[in-house]
Amino acid sequence: MSTDHDASVAASDFALDNRQVTSIGSAWDAYKSRVRSGDLGALPSLLAITVLVLAFSLSTDSFLSLRNAQNFLEQASPIAVIAMAVSFVLLLGEIDLAAGYTAGVCAAFMAVQLRDGSSLPMAIGLAVVIALILGLFTGVLVAKLGIPSFIVTLSNFLTFQGILLLRVKEGGTVRLESQSLRDLVGTNMSPGLSWAFAFISVAAIAIVTLRKVRSAHGTVSTSAAFLKLAVMAVLIIVVTAVLNIDRTPPKGTKTLVGIPVAVPAVVLILVMLTFLLTRTRFGRHLYAVGGNAEAARRAGIRVERIRLTAFTICALLAAVGGAFIASAVDSVSAKSGGNDTLLLAVGAAVIGGTSLFGGKGRMLNAVLGALVLALIPNGLPLVGTKTIFGATIDFSSSGIQFILAGLFLLAAASVDAVSRKRAA
Amino acid sequence: MDNLQPILELTGVNKSFGSVHVLHDVDFRVHPGTVTALIGDNGAGKSTLVKSIVGIYGIDSGTVKFEGEPVHIAGPMDAAALGIEVVYQDLALCENLDIVQNLFLGRERLRRGLLDEASMEQSARETLASLSVRTVKSVRQSVSSLSGGQRQTVAIAKAVLWNSKVVLLDEPTAALGVAQTKQVLDLVRNLADKGLGVVLISHNMNDVLQVADRVCAMYLGRIAADVPVTKDTRREFLVELITAGRSGEVGIRNEGASV
Secondary structure, eight states: OHHHHHHHHHOOOHHHHSSSSSSSHHHHHHHHHHHHHHOOTTTHHHHHHHHHHHHHHHHSSSSHHHHHHHHHHHHHHHHHHHHHHHHHHHHHTTOTTHHHHHHHHHHHHHHHHHHOOOHHHHHHHHHHHHHHHHHHHIIIIIIIIIHHHHHHHHHHHHHHHHHHHHHOTTTTTOOOHHHHHHHHHBBBOOOHHHHHHHHHHHHHHHHHHHHHHHHHTTTHHHHHHHHHHHHHHHHHHHHHHTSSSSSOOTTTTSOOSBBBBHHHHHHHHHHHHHHHHHHHHHHHHHHHHOOOOOHHHHOOOOOHHHHHHHHHHHHHHHHHHHHHHHHHHHHHEEEEEEETTTHHHHHHHTTTTTOOOOOOOOHHHHHHHHHHHHHHHHHHHHHHEETTTEEEEEETTHHHHHHHHHHHHHHHHHHHHHHHHHOO | TTOOOSEEEEEEEEEEEEEEEEEEEEEEEOTTTTTEEEEEOSSSHHHHHHHHHSSSOOOOOOEEEEEEEOOOOOOOHHHHHHEEEOOOTTTOOOOBBBBBHHHHSSSEEEEEEHHHHHHHHHHHHHHHHHOOOOOOTTTTTTGGSOOOOHHHHHHHHHHHHOSEEEEEEEETTTOOOOOHHHHHHHHHHHHHHTEEEEEEEOOOOHHHHOOOOOOOOOEETTTEEEEEEEETTTTHHHHHHHHHEEEEEEOOHHHHHHH
């Protein structure tokens, strides 16, 4: 904070910019007023995660088991990746209903290529090219021709499903003939690597926190920022320590220990996309087009190009999600990327606080939302049949799972709507 | 004021949309350090004139001079390059972005390929401070949390951030309350006092009388009058110019022949 900077500000009245938010109390007040003004951020998803984890761990012992922790993280990873993919078009106020099948189609082309004896880079290259073609196809129809993305991607949903069926042959499955791809979801890092990952994460968060505090000129509470940093550091270290406990089943042949490989993979994608959205011109323009396309156009932003790019990025990320989906079961079938894949991904983004009207949302929220929606199918089957208030309910039935997932989505959407209404 | 060279000068400008002749031999001048009010009834051609100035519409005939040099403005980007900015009635702000992000939208400053937030924030503060904007609490507030007057202020600041020389304001006070109108009018005056040529399109005669140095009345696509505003200028005089195209000795004479 240089003196001439203060002098120029003194001519005006930027009361909030000048106010030194130093205590945790005032930071808490600032946060409360932000929540009240409708900016809920990660709050709903964090609350939902807490509620679900508490409920499941109280009703069954197997939920908090070490092996289930690994299962859970691996189940959440494809949803998280596709939720991030869909977030790109949601930020524009558009939608991609075909993102799930884009994932499936790309995974199918990759798997068939591998089965036919191609090398891994060749197969990945083919999947990327297919994703580019699908993304550009959707993007051109939406951005250049102006067809509503709902219609375009609804037709793509059917078309891509057809392509997937043709590629894997009806009812058939294609085994994933690449050990490294199969290892993406299902194997763990060694305890040493796990610790290295944990410490790099903590260091990265610390650097970001320091930068934020320094550039904020006292408008963010330093103590609150460091408290947040400390909480996250402890959380990361505890999770790493727990996952580094040997969880090999009694008669298991393969040692199970360490952080699942899927976790750093998702974190890497999350960091790269967050960087793209918050630190680059493209990211800024994406939010601008989502917020007010006409204003963006008048500011000289090439709106069509931003739309086209967003749909292409969405397809490319969906293809990455396809690799996760295939890796989870070591094969690709006609159902890969189908069923509820897309709905869970969109739901995850929305639970995380991404607005369907565009302009609002973060990549981290999509990942947190994916954790919420992955908790439900993970925890409920473990709960099994319980009697509540005299009624016997089989929580492991998929009917109950769908109903609960639906209710959570509805609750998240209502929280968003209510908070908006109060803010307006 | 009239002996100064106009910063922007339109001479004999005509514009038709098909068979509809919207601008008839329009002469229009903007002087530096002066607020020129552009008044006229709906359909008189004010918006067409503004859009012709910034090149959204091409003109059919006539010349445009900027700082004495003939120029051809093919679009808003050309106009911006010369230093001509328009603040439209709908403001064109992104409500989901904060003030700094809006001010620099489309012209973000980069450092090593990444957004240079610190430098943009600093310039935003300086610009708002230089405009004596006192009502904004933080430059990092999102625009959705601002009042109508504050939004208008941000939109105007966005137009002057680029060392603009001419700013055209389309009905800046139309949607504002009394106190906010005063803030915006103060800002308009402030811009002219800083040496900018300001064009104020307005339906509000009180605003015009309060802040304008000259008034240019349009009537059915023609300039009916281009007169200085003095303390003797009456509201009724302006209203007659708008509704009839003439008032006493001033205005269009051969009215019957033109329509």
